[in-house]
Amino acid sequence: MGRRSYDDDAKTFKSKNLEYERKRREKLSTRLLMLRSLVPIVTNMNKATIIDDAITYIKELQDQVETLTRELLQETEATSKEVAKPKINDFDLAEEMKKWGIQEEVHVTKIDGNKLWVKMIIENKRGSFKKLVEFLDTYGIALIDTNLTAMKGALLITTCIQGMDGQTLEVEQINQWLLDILRAI
Structure with missing residues (x-):
């Protein structure tokens, strides 16, 4: 076994x-x-x-x-x-924008609660968008979901804005305020 x-x-x-x-x-x-x-x-x-x-x-x-x-x-x-190519000057961009009949404008619409939707068409000056963002940041306003398109001497900016510290944003006040900021840029 x-x-x-x-x-x-x-x-x-x-x-x-x-x-x-x-x-x-x-x-x-x-x-x-x-x-x-x-x-x-x-x-x-x-x-x-x-x-x-x-x-x-x-x-x-x-x-x-x-x-x-x-x-x-x-x-x-x-x-x-390579040597940097000369940039188109701001005057040429403004002329291009006028040639196509594009006008500067600001539209502000309330979305919900404390959010506003903003559409701006501005002259495509060098550094203008950066200055706009700095102004908004200084006043406690945050940009959310921002789109930026440059064309024909103009910038089309669409964005949502919201007060950073829960501040209430009024449509008419923000509309006028943005127009004033854009003129200062």
């Missing part, structure tokens, strides 16, 4: 090893097929060739990355050394 249990244990041990080895080979085959599908040129279908071709392909990709990185750095250096 002692011998029989030994044989049973050996058979169980062998069958477990065979099962593990079969699963390992299947896993390896599946991964080789995946690798083969990723490499555009596979010269032969044996395992060693698939791996060699993958290594060659990866090295080619690394060389391409290096070349592109060098080119990008050269372009970046070249553009940073």
Whole structure:
């Protein structure tokens, strides 16, 4: 009886090893097929060739990355050394805006609670939007969901505004106040 249990244990041990080895080979085959599908040129279908071709392909990709990185750095250096192109002056922008019949305007509408929706069309002067944001910040008004479009010498600004400290914003007061700020810019 002692011998029989030994044989049973050996058979169980062998069958477990065979099962593990079969699963390992299947896993390896599946991964080789995946690798083969990723490499555009596979010269032969044996395992060693698939791996060699993958290594060659990866090295080619690394060389391409290096070349592109060098080119990008050269372009970046070249553009940073270029002399800045002269900017269109503010007078030209104002004329462009007038030519297209665009008028400066401000519209303020209450959305809900303490939120107002604002649409402004202003002359596209250098730094005008930055100054507007600074003025609003100084008076405790936050811009929310702001869109800015520059076209034909004008800036179209659409935004929601809200008092930062829970202050109540009145439509007429904010409308007039924004017009005054825009004239001062």
